[in-house]
Amino acid sequence: MITGTRRYLLGLLLLCLIMAFISCSRTEPRIPFGFMELVYYPGETIPQEHFSFFVIAEDDDGMENLSELRLCHDREGLEWIIDNEEWIHHEENGKHWIGSRSITMGAGETLPRGQYRAVLINKGGERSERIFIFDIPEDPLYPFPVLRIEDGRYRVDTR
Numbered sequence: 001m002i003t004g005t006r007r008y009l010l011g012l013l014l015l016c017l018i019m020a021f022i023s024c025s026r027t028e029p030r031i032p033f034g035f036m037e038l039v040y041y042p043g044e045t046i047p048q049e050h051f052s053f054f055v056i057a058e059d060d061d062g063m064e065n066l067s068e069l070r071l072c073h074d075r076e077g078l079e080w081i082i083d084n085e086e087w088i089h090h091e092e093n094g095k096h097w098i099g100s101r102s103i104t105m106g107a108g109e110t111l112p113r114g115q116y117r118a119v120l121i122n123k124g125g126e127r128s129e130r131i132f133i134f135d136i137p138e139d140p141l142y143p144f145p146v147l148r149i150e151d152g153r154y155r156v157d158t159r
Helices: 004-023
Strands: 030-041 048-058 066-073 078-083 088-092 095-103 114-122 127-134 146-150 153-157
Touching (some): 030 127, 048 066
Antiparallel strands (some): 066 078, 066 114, 088 095, 146 153
16 A cells, blocks of 8 residues: 555656656757868978868757767768867857867878768767768869068968
């Protein structure tokens, strides 16, 4: 036989479970659009490649519900993880852009071309994915400019 106190505790437990279930929606985040852009930075001997990678992120529970954004190159087994404390967040016209300007390999290594997969994960563990194709030439079309200072004069060489 259930006493009044036990009945009260069971009711309270049931209410807490219902509230927890209702408050945490099980909706997946969405990536309606995104882009990848290659940016060259001066290196010691050759230019270094960096990706600028941004997506429009949507989640019915709000931007604060998003936990991480991943960029994966499955063929090469590469993955970059950008968590919500590291990503750059920009809001424009009601759209929330998140991403990074500093995705890179190592010194002197070029980023692989081909298919990339963006994965957006929220705090509940739900995720969504979007495929990006990044297929530009591995060698730059134009030489990286070099600043030379000789005899107090500045010169930029682009050959």
